[in-house]
Amino acid sequence: MFGHSSRTRGRRGADLATRTSPKLSMLEQFAKVAKALGNPHRLDLLELLAQGERSVEALAAASGLSFANASQHLQVLRRSGLAVSRRNGLHVLYSLSGDDVLALMGALRRTAERHVEEIDRLLRGYFHQRDALEAVSRDDLIGRLTDGSVTLLDVRPPEEYAAGHLPGAVNIPLKDLKRRLSELPEATEVVAYCRGPYCVLAYEAVAALRKCGRAARRMEDGFPEWRMAGLPVETDDVIEAATTVAKPPSS
């Protein structure tokens, strides 16, 4: 078929595909999206974008990438259709292009979890007390919230909390946790959540709380998964990066 005719040196990639088969052209488009996902920094940026719309500057700082580098990665995400951007004054604000991107990231995570054995090693190595840090599922949490037997703790940075958080959650960023421990009632168990299933913030918050003698567990998912499940979300007026966040009044 097509491969044998192209055996004559050179001419690969888009040319080959467009010349030979409509299907390969389609697959090339799919591959472009997959390629955009195929870099850890871009996956990190996508998780940050899943918390809400943010400027290049904020994303570069949060991901630890240089400014130009973050910009280039974000452009890859935009060109692949995974993210979109809009200009707001001096800032360019990036966000995910839709909830299907979250679904795709979830599918990627599940497959990687199930098939890449090194992930198990990493989980045991880095998230060392993982067995002790048993997660609370979304459904469990909903039940526990209605009967008031838990305090819900959001350990993300304030700007991410402001862009959207679980109803009734208290926001104490990880680094302030020890100092502000008194803000959490001692009687009830604390359930902490952060950006997503493999965000370390919640793990470390739970570890820190237990060290202080508190009962604490981590929620299985992060904020984006909660929002995507159609569950209620609370929003504060945006602090940084003045954007027009159209939202229906709640609470």
Next chain:
Amino acid sequence: MFGHSSRTRGRRGADLATRTSPKLSMLEQFAKVAKALGNPHRLDLLELLAQGERSVEALAAASGLSFANASQHLQVLRRSGLAVSRRNGLHVLYSLSGDDVLALMGALRRTAERHVEEIDRLLRGYFHQRDALEAVSRDDLIGRLTDGSVTLLDVRPPEEYAAGHLPGAVNIPLKDLKRRLSELPEATEVVAYCRGPYCVLAYEAVAALRKCGRAARRMEDGFPEWRMAGLPVETDDVIEAATTVAKPPSS
């Protein structure tokens, strides 16, 4: 593998690298899986693998790749956990590592469909009569099958048909369709299916049938989606290492 992270942290502060290090390691694993998806030939191979277990030789022939090249791509898929292989005599048989891989491919396709505008262009360009080739959904098809008002046509190659097909489907590969047209009853509508939503075989079969004055439509999905939905599947028992040379059944 982890070479770059320790070298470049001079200016942005070491805490970022340290804080996100376990997470970046996780993301690196996820990225490895995404990278494996990020090549059109490998996506093509994955779709072939979704039809059933097959030898490197058969996969190379079906995808049009050279032998060594197909082998290398398949090894990438195996290393990323998307595919598994087992030895059977002279042949090494590859297959998908699980149904979650199909789910991942589906999520990738949906995101690409929704966000990559070039795909629309391709659909209009190559699958030119697309509006006329309106698809039958799985549920519709199930209804139509039970009341006997359709003939179900599998246009994939015989070895893929043998590895699994929809109950009651007639197998006529695309290239034999004109010659074997008489095997299809004239009275009932024909519904054709093939490897998946963007496999061209069914599109072309429907176009060919209509040219001959038959009523024909294409099923929305292919065989793998049908099987993954838990719907009944028929298998011809004889295949194991199906290659171009038909071996007589020995067991």
Next chain:
DNA sequence: TCGATATTCAAGAGAGTTATTGAATAGTAT
């Protein structure tokens, strides 16, 4: 207009990916 700021662009070094070729390995049959 100007200067200040946020982002993008351009160019280049270094690492990684791809397809090809030919050689090496692992199984099977004689």
Next chain:
DNA sequence: ATACTATTCAATAACTCTCTTGAATATCGA
């Protein structure tokens, strides 16, 4: 064993990706 086959490995050349640097562009406020 020996010949044979299917697959993998190794080496190579062309190409792509990533990150850095410094310059260019766009927007805002004075």
